[in-house]
Amino acid sequence: MATVTFDNATRQYPGNPVPSVDKLNIDIADGEFLVLVGPSGCGKSTSLRMLAGLEEVNGGRILIGDRDVTNLSPKDRDVAMVFQNYALYPHMSVADNMGFALKIAGVDKSEIRKRVEEAAKILDLTPYLDRKPKALSGGQRQRVAMGRAIVRSPQVFLMDEPLSNLDAKLRVQTRTQIASLQRRLGVTTVYVTHDQVEAMTMGDRVAVLKDGILQQCDSPRRMYDHPANVFVAGFIGSPAMNLMNVPVTDGGVDLHGHTVPISREDLGGVGKDVTLGVRPEDLELSSDQSGIPVTVDVVEELGADAYIYGSTEQKLLEATGENAGAVPFIARVDGRRPPEKGEKIYLKPKTGHVHVFNSESGLRVGD
Amino acid sequence: MTLEITTARPESALLDLPWSTPLEEWPESYLAALPRGISRHVVRFVKLGPRVLAVKEIKDDIADREYAMLRNLRRLDVPSVEPFGVVHGRTTADGEPLDACLITRHLQFSLPYRALYSQNLRPDTAVRLMDALALLLVRLHLEGFWWGDVSLSNTLFRRDAGSFAAYLVDAETGELHARLSDGQREHDLDIAQVNIAGELMDLDAGGFLEEAADPFEVAASIIERYHTLWDALTGTERFEVGDRWRVDERIRRLNELGFDVDELSITTDIGGTEIVITPKVVDAGHHSRRLLRLTGLDVGENQARRLLNDLDAYAAATDRQGEDEEIVAHDWLSRCYEPVVRAVPRDLKTRLEPAEIFHEVLEHRWYMSEKAGHDTPIEDALQDYLATVLPAKPEEKAVLGVDTEEMPVISRFD
Numbered sequence: 001m002a003t004v005t006f007d008n009a010t011r012q013y014p015g016n017p018v019p020s021v022d023k024l025n026i027d028i029a030d031g032e033f034l035v036l037v038g039p040s041g042c043g044k045s046t047s048l049r050m051l052a053g054l055e056e057v058n059g060g061r062i063l064i065g066d067r068d069v070t071n072l073s074p075k076d077r078d079v080a081m082v083f084q085n086y087a088l089y090p091h092m093s094v095a096d097n098m099g100f101a102l103k104i105a106g107v108d109k110s111e112i113r114k115r116v117e118e119a120a121k122i123l124d125l126t127p128y129l130d131r132k133p134k135a136l137s138g139g140q141r142q143r144v145a146m147g148r149a150i151v152r153s154p155q156v157f158l159m160d161e162p163l164s165n166l167d168a169k170l171r172v173q174t175r176t177q178i179a180s181l182q183r184r185l186g187v188t189t190v191y192v193t194h195d196q197v198e199a200m201t202m203g204d205r206v207a208v209l210k211d212g213i214l215q216q217c218d219s220p221r222r223m224y225d226h227p228a229n230v231f232v233a234g235f236i237g238s239p240a241m242n243l244m245n246v247p248v249t250d251g252g253v254d255l256h257g258h259t260v261p262i263s264r265e266d267l268g269g270v271g272k273d274v275t276l277g278v279r280p281e282d283l284e285l286s287s288d289q290s291g292i293p294v295t296v297d298v299v300e301e302l303g304a305d306a307y308i309y310g311s312t313e314q315k316l317l318e319a320t321g322e323n324a325g326a327v328p329f330i331a332r333v334d335g336r337r338p339p340e341k342g343e344k345i346y347l348k349p350k351t352g353h354v355h356v357f358n359s360e361s362g363l364r365v366g367d
Numbered sequence: 368m369t370l371e372i373t374t375a376r377p378e379s380a381l382l383d384l385p386w387s388t389p390l391e392e393w394p395e396s397y398l399a400a401l402p403r404g405i406s407r408h409v410v411r412f413v414k415l416g417p418r419v420l421a422v423k424e425i426k427d428d429i430a431d432r433e434y435a436m437l438r439n440l441r442r443l444d445v446p447s448v449e450p451f452g453v454v455h456g457r458t459t460a461d462g463e464p465l466d467a468c469l470i471t472r473h474l475q476f477s478l479p480y481r482a483l484y485s486q487n488l489r490p491d492t493a494v495r496l497m498d499a500l501a502l503l504l505v506r507l508h509l510e511g512f513w514w515g516d517v518s519l520s521n522t523l524f525r526r527d528a529g530s531f532a533a534y535l536v537d538a539e540t541g542e543l544h545a546r547l548s549d550g551q552r553e554h555d556l557d558i559a560q561v562n563i564a565g566e567l568m569d570l571d572a573g574g575f576l577e578e579a580a581d582p583f584e585v586a587a588s589i590i591e592r593y594h595t596l597w598d599a600l601t602g603t604e605r606f607e608v609g610d611r612w613r614v615d616e617r618i619r620r621l622n623e624l625g626f627d628v629d630e631l632s633i634t635t636d637i638g639g640t641e642i643v644i645t646p647k648v649v650d651a652g653h654h655s656r657r658l659l660r661l662t663g664l665d666v667g668e669n670q671a672r673r674l675l676n677d678l679d680a681y682a683a684a685t686d687r688q689g690e691d692e693e694i695v696a697h698d699w700l701s702r703c704y705e706p707v708v709r710a711v712p713r714d715l716k717t718r719l720e721p722a723e724i725f726h727e728v729l730e731h732r733w734y735m736s737e738k739a740g741h742d743t744p745i746e747d748a749l750q751d752y753l754a755t756v757l758p759a760k761p762e763e764k765a766v767l768g769v770d771t772e773e774m775p776v777i778s779r780f781d
Contacts, residue, residue: 013545053550074554081554087520087562089569100568101561103583167426167466 002155002188004028004051008060011046011212020046022212023060028205031186033179034217035203037193039235043212044192045160051190052158053077064155080154082162088133088141095120095129098147105152112151119150122184142174150185157182157189163198175202196236200224208232226355230317230362233277233355239307239330241277243317245359248274253356256314258290258348262356266366274365275317275357280307280330282353285339291348294329299338306338307331308345373434374452374470380415381470386457389465390424399473399767412473412767419473419765420451427455429539430467436538437471443510444652446503447535448474448523474534475764476720477523480566482766484575493567493585499524499533500563501592504555505600506651507535513551515540518562526719526763527667528726556593560586599624603645608635614644621646625668627653661696664704666722673726677703707749715757717764728752 006026012019021043028034036044049055051062053074061070069077088097099116107115120126123143133141149157162178163171179202182189193199199206200220207217208231216228227233233241246253252261253276260276267274294310309328316327331347339345356365370386385393390409399412399419409424425433430453437450449472457465483492500522507514514521514535521537544551567582576582600621606613618628629648635641654671658664666674681699682688707728708721719727732748 015545049550052554054548054554055550056548074550075557087518087565089565089572091569091573092565096568096572097565100565104560104564104586164429 002065003030003063004034004156004188004190005063006047006051006060007063009047009050009057009062010059011043011050011055012058018212019058020212021050021209024214026207026214026217028188028190031188033182033189033191033202033204035191035193035199035206036209037196037199037206038209038215040194041211042209044194044209046212047209048158048160048190048192051077051156052079052081077156078154079156079158080149080152082146082149082157082159088144090132090134092132093130094125094133094136094144097133097144098151101148102151115151115153116147119147122150122181123147143177146178146181153187155188157187159189159191161193162191163193171198178202197238200236206236208235210235226364226367227277228364230275230277230357233357234317237279239280241279241355242283242329242331243275243277244314245273245317246276246314248272255348256290256292258286260349260354261351262354263366266356270358270365271360273359275359275362276349277355277357278349278353281332282350283331283347284350285333286346286348289346291346292329294331294345294347296339296341296343296345297328299341301335301338304335305332306335308333308339310345369456371455372452373455375438376451378415381452381454384413384415384422386454386468387459387465389459390422390468399765419767421448421471421473423469423471424466425469425539427467430455430469433469433537433539436541436543439543440507440510440512440535440538443512444650445506445510445512445535446532447538448472471536473765473767474523474525476723477525477534478763478766479523480519481570481575483524484570493580494588495530496524496533497563497585497589497592499527499531500559501589501596502651503533503535504559504589504593505596508547508552508555508597509600509649511544511546513542513544513547514538514555515542515558516562517555517559519566520562525667526723528669528673528723529730530669532667532669552597556590559589563589596624600626600649601646603643605641605643608640608642611642614642617644617646621649622653625653625672626651627656661693662700662704664700664722666720670720670722670726673729674704674722677729703745707745710749710753711757712753715753717762718757718760719763724757727756731756 004026005028006024009021009024010019011021024043024047026034036047038044046055050057053069053072057070061068063069064077064079092100095113095116098119099112102112102115116129117126120129123146125140125143125147128136128140133144136144159178163174166174175198191202200223203220205217205219206223208215208223210231216223216232218226223232223236227236227241230243234243246255248267248270249259251264252259253274255276292312292314294308294312296308296310298309300307300309308331310331312329314329316329318327329347333339357363358365372381374381384397390411393411393413397413399414411422413420413422434450434453437447440447441449451470451472454468454470457467459465480496483496496519500517500519503522504514504517516537516539521535523534523536524531525534564582564586567576567580567585570576571582604613604617614631614633618631621628626649628646629650630646632645632647634643636643652668654675655666655668658666658671658675661678662674664671664674678696678699681703682690682695687695704725707725711721711724718724728745728749731752732743732745735743735748735751
């Protein structure tokens with residue numbers, strides 16, 4: 001087990017004017033589950049492959065524990081890519097299916113058996129070790145495949161979109177299984193996905209990348225409550241955060257006659273406008289016609305809650321990532337008394353639940 | 368949802384296949400044979416007119432990706448199966464959505480490794496398979512293709528004049544890059560070694576592996592074979608200016624390995640006393656291209672080498688070495704090659720490819736001559752071969768699988 005350090009790690013492909021991964025700095029703790037997430041082309045897979053030794057590192061260093069592995073071959077790094085291939089061999093026992101690759105690495109027989117038994121215990125496969133995979137259920141077979149990676153007992157597990165070819169239901173089940181398995185094993189894990197829900201539900205911490213640059217690396221909670229910039233604000237969370245440019249007034253910002261109070265010192269360095277972000281669940285219906293006027297286009301009833309998708313004269317900023325292009329104004333309202341389609345409503349952010357960003361730099365203003 | 372078929376060869380018969388039924392449940396009347404082997408997905412072989420097609424049920428985006436990837440590989444002229452189409456928008460009669468289907472053409476006269484191991488084998492089969500797979504991997508890597516799942520199961524083999532030629536079958540995990548890093552190539556080799564060891568161990572456990580060969584030694588041998596070939600094709604050589612013959616020698620060696628040199632970088636050091644050469648672009652198929660140009664025959668690389676040797680022998684025997692090569696080749700084709708191929712009775716034509724039969728007849732003549740202590744005419748060798756050897760061979764035109772069980776790992780959860 002080990003820590004992983006990206007120290008200004010940079011990858012630039014020949015002929016590309018900009019790096020695909022630009023001075024990446026992340027310290028991953030021993031036993032941590034870190035998820036790299038971002039839209040396609042953001043550099044998340046490249047970062048993982050730099051750690052795996054599959055991509056050359058043009059600048060900076062990568063460390064596993066205290067060991068600089070920047071120039072080591074994949075084999076010498078003691079990392080395991082998981083679920084790249086999960087063929088099971090029908091004539092071999094479950095134990096052999098799990099352990100045979102260790103023989104290539106020169107591990108002796110008794111040690112192989114020991115590791116296989118340990119892995120089987122964790123995976124609830126002990127009673128099946130001497131059976132053929134045919135006798136197993138689908139879920140058990142998949143655990144055998146996981147066992148192949150576990151018995152290698154690497155310092156770090158690497159997973160690159162391992163669930164991408166599963167259907168939605170199986171993906172959710174396997175997601176939970178991987179996360180709980182990782183916690184039981186306590187092996188440092190770096191996991192790549194484009195799906196922010198997957199990232200938020202699985203990771204101890206989540207690192208959001210865009211255009212090769214790390215935007216924020218935080219716990220899912222912190223990321224959700226304190227997005228560091230407009231990009232992260234629009235990328236994390238589903239449905240997406242409402243983002244709009246609004247004028248700064250004395251003591252806050254003006255939202256169609258409703259003033260959202262923001263401390264003077266926070267607004268010190270900004271210009272005439274700021275970007276205001278409000279999550280759909282942080283809005284409430286206003287009774288005095290102040291706040292953002294919204295015409296309801298769609299009501300999505302989910303039982304306890306309902307989501308309103310509406311249009312407004314207020315110009316909205318496009319969200320990013322899988323929320324990209326989403327520009328309706330979205331609000332969560334009480335599911336028992338939702339407004340009707342076509343109705344005009346007024347929405348105000350709940351006190352203390354707005355996110356303010358510098359409209360020039362996109363960076364978060366204040367806490 | 369509406370059914371949407373993407374194919375390079377519009378074929379209305381495609382519409383008659385039961386797309387609204389999960390592939391696993393397709394009625395036998397549509398199937399050419401039940402495929403067997405290790406597969407992550409459901410795969411079926413269907414007959415469509417004169418063709419046999421392989422149909423694989425996978426997620427929509429993966430089907431599109433693999434289809435595009437296989438088309439790219441064909442364009443790059445890498446030995447791989449031919450993509451035929453993708454079917455989207457499948458639903459059951461109750462409106463339940465079904466996964467997409469990727470369709471590829473079955474490669475005629477190709478053999479899955481499991482089929483090879485169920486026959487009586489020459490003792491060095493494993494070695495020849497490793498040679499073929501190493502060559503395929505080198506060719507893929509030269510084009511910047513990272514396979515990600517190198518294995519015997521994902522490869523088909525065609526007989527090639529005593530050796531084998533390997534074809535990529537499954538490009539699902541593959542990625543095409545401008546250039547592969549050493550780490551990526553090593554990773555593919557690592558995957559290859561583990562998969563091959565597993566596959567051979569499985570054959571052994573199933574009692575199919577008659578050879579004494581150790582699965583682990585065989586699997587490890589691909590790495591050495593790969594590196595030898597890679598270094599020969601891409602390595603840099605330095606020598607004194609006076610040794611300029613070594614440039615020609617390098618090109619001859621590459622030709623010998625079956626490669627043409629498209630681009631060779633030659634530099635000298637500042638003093639001009641040393642020459643450094645590095646092949647930049649090499650193209651496989653040196654012999655098969657030459658044979659194709661001379662005769663129009665499109666055959667495997669080793670078959671071409673064999674046929675070209677026979678062509679040279681013919682030119683020498685008829686004392687026509689100084690003549691226009693193409694005219695001699697034309698005569699050789701009509702007097703030597705075609706009579707042999709034409710003599711094969713119709714019911715034996717599905718045993719082996721014509722060029723492979725020609726190669727075997729030449730081999731057979733050599734054995735007969737050695738036994739007799741004098742030259743045997745090709746006609747005699749041909750008659751004897753057709754009477755005693757070929758009828759004992761299995762049909763190989765459409766081998767679709769052998770009897771091992773299918774084992775998808777990704778299936779329903781319990």
